[in-house]
Amino acid sequence: MEPQTFRLLWQGIEIEIVYTPRRWSVIDHLNIRSVRPDRAPLPITSTGYKSHFMQPGTIDAHGGDVVAQVRAWLDEEAAAPEWREYVEASRQTSLF
Numbered sequence: 001m002e003p004q005t006f007r008l009l010w011q012g013i014e015i016e017i018v019y020t021p022r023r024w025s026v027i028d029h030l031n032i033r034s035v036r037p038d039r040a041p042l043p044i045t046s047t048g049y050k051s052h053f054m055q056p057g058t059i060d061a062h063g064g065d066v067v068a069q070v071r072a073w074l075d076e077e078a079a080a081p082e083w084r085e086y087v088e089a090s091r092q093t094s095l096f
Helices: 066-078 081-091
Strands: 004-010 013-023 027-036 049-054
Touching: 004 066, 013 066, 027 066, 066 081
Parallel strands: none
Antiparallel strands: 004 013, 013 027, 027 049
16 A cells, blocks of 8 residues: 555644555554654654554554554653653753
């Protein structure tokens, strides 16, 4: 199947999602990257880019909405103490 491209605005970060079902006729694949700001860290990747492979049918088994599933993944990971610390540190300005 052909790749499908989606956009998501999450906590002020614009994210591009490319979903390729049955990549290489074997596995489903997500490419997730922050595009505005470019390479902004996300709770699932500190580099702003994530390549993620899944068993075929995983997206469909959870309702078929790629954007909703990536948003839920980001929200879940954003609850981690490391992400909350990163967000808090980003809000503070450094004096040095």
